[in-house]
Amino acid sequence: LMMTRTIISFLVLYTLSSSIAQGQDFNAIARIDTSEVVIGDQVWLHIKVKHPVNKTVVWPTVGDTIITGIEVLKDSGIDTALSRNEKEIIQSRAYLITSFDSGHYMIPPFTFRYHTDTSSIAQTDALFFDVLTIQVDTTQAIRDIKAPLEKPFSIKEILKELIIGGVVLLLLIALVIYYLKRKKQAPPPVTVSAPPPLPIPPGEKALVALEQLEEEKLWQNDQHKTYHSKLTDIIRIYLEEQFDLHAMEMTSDELLTHMRSLAIDDQAKQKIRPVFLLADMVKFAKLKPLVSENELSLKQAREFVMSTRLDLLETNQEDQNP
Numbered sequence: 388l389m390m391t392r393t394i395i396s397f398l399v400l401y402t403l404s405s406s407i408a409q410g411q412d413f414n415a416i417a418r419i420d421t422s423e424v425v426i427g428d429q430v431w432l433h434i435k436v437k438h439p440v441n442k443t444v445v446w447p448t449v450g451d452t453i454i455t456g457i458e459v460l461k462d463s464g465i466d467t468a469l470s471r472n473e474k475e476i477i478q479s480r481a482y483l484i485t486s487f488d489s490g491h492y493m494i495p496p497f498t499f500r501y502h503t504d505t506s507s508i509a510q511t512d513a514l515f516f517d518v519l520t521i522q523v524d525t526t527q528a529i530r531d532i533k534a535p536l537e538k539p540f541s542i543k544e545i546l547k548e549l550i551i552g553g554v555v556l557l558l559l560i561a562l563v564i565y566y567l568k569r570k571k572q573a574p575p576p577v578t579v580s581a582p583p584p585l586p587i588p589p590g591e592k593a594l595v596a597l598e599q600l601e602e603e604k605l606w607q608n609d610q611h612k613t614y615h616s617k618l619t620d621i622i623r624i625y626l627e628e629q630f631d632l633h634a635m636e637m638t639s640d641e642l643l644t645h646m647r648s649l650a651i652d653d654q655a656k657q658k659i660r661p662v663f664l665l666a667d668m669v670k671f672a673k674l675k676p677l678v679s680e681n682e683l684s685l686k687q688a689r690e691f692v693m694s695t696r697l698d699l700l701e702t703n704q705e706d707q708n709p
Contacts, residue, residue, distance in 0.1 A: 412475055413438045415499050417511035425519050426489055429460060432482045436499050436509065437475050440672045443502040443640045449482060454495065456488045457516065464636065469671065476671055492516040502640055589628035590696030596621045597689050606681040612673075614681065615666035622659065622688055629695070639663040651695045659691040 415436040424430055432453075438444045446465065452458050461483035468477045486492070494514040501507045600621065605614035623634035623642070630649055634642050643663060646656055662684045668674040676684075 413442075413499075413501075413507060413509050415497060415509040415511045417494075417497055417514055419494075419514055419516060422515055423517045423519065424486075425521060426487055427485060429483055429485045432484050432494070432514075433479070434481070434497055434511065435477065435479045437470070437477050438499075438501070438509075440469070440474060440476050443638070444478065444499050445502050445640075446478075446480070446499065447497050453482070453484065454492065456490065456518075457484055457486050457492055457494065459484055465638065467671070473673065486516070486518040489518045489520045492518065588696065589625050590692055592628070593621055593625035593692045594689065596624075597685065597692070601685060606676070611669050611675055611681070615669045615676075615684065618684060618688055619663055619666045622662065622691070625692060639667050655691050655694045658687045658694075662687050662691075 415434065417432065417434045419433070420431045436444055436446075449459060449462070459482050463481040463483075466479045468479075469475075470477055492515070494516055496510040496513055499509045597618075600614070600617050603614075605611075605617070619639070620635075626632045626634040626642070626646075632642075632645060632649070637645065643656075643660055646659075649656075665674075665676060665680060665684055669676060
């Protein structure tokens with residue numbers, strides 16, 4: 388087993404070193420908390436990738452299984468942080484994995500690439516994962532840990548149980564009689580249920596939130612990062628409620644890519660794109676926007692919501708099809 392593992396490791400490392408060269412500013416690392424577990428145990432698989440602040444990295448897609456035999460139970464999501472020199476972005480992600488089949492597994496490398504440059508990629512090393520069975524001594528006979536004990540009953544204990552049971556039964560009968568009498572005497576209650584409140588349309592909620600954001604005057608008080616984070620979060624929540632798009636779990640680049648399939652006007656899509664791009668530069672590259680840029684982002688966000696509201700779209704369709 389050790390010889391096989393050594394040979395596989397050598398082949399994987401040789402292939403990786405000859406096929407890809409990772410730069411100092413773009414690399415990926417993967418590790419497992421422990422490489423040896425018992426069947427059914429759970430362990431975290433950690434992945435970290437570092438890249439320049441002016442680049443967007445595409446993460447590999449991981450489903451319910453990494454490879455046959457290794458299942459994914461939980462995804463922590465992507466955690467983004469800025470390096471100490473503020474020139475690279477460090478993204479981390481963890482998967483909770485398990486296996487119900489014993490054996491020796493090799494988790495293949497995870498490949499990352501720049502969104503606009505498919506020739507620049509980074510890969511993690513291959514990981515080895517051993518799943519062991521529980522050793523059972525089949526030479527021993529199956530038996531109870533300890534034989535059951537028998538306790539003799541006395542007449543005193545039997546009488547005590549009967550008395551307690553009789554008292555409880557009498558109390559239950561008395562409660563039932565009391566309840567039936569009260570129910571017969573009391574008039575039936577009149578319940579008036581208030582109508583449920585009408586749901587607020589997602590478009591209206593988003594417009595109210597944008598107006599409140601404008602009143603907070605965050606960028607005027609040099610809180611540019613908070614301002615643009617709140618602005619993009621409002622649009623993300625609006626997209627989730629309006630179009631059932633899991634926008635809060637996506638990066639800006641993933642969100643803009645998914646929006647291409649939405650049945651909305653291309654002009655509206657073009658208006659919201661610079662809002663997310665500017666917000667990413669403010670959050671990750673510490674860009675300080677101009678006054679006109681801050682005001683334009685809010686204006687474009689408001690126009691995007693106004694032009695994509697479903698209630699507005701439905702009204703326009705009814706006017707066209709009387």
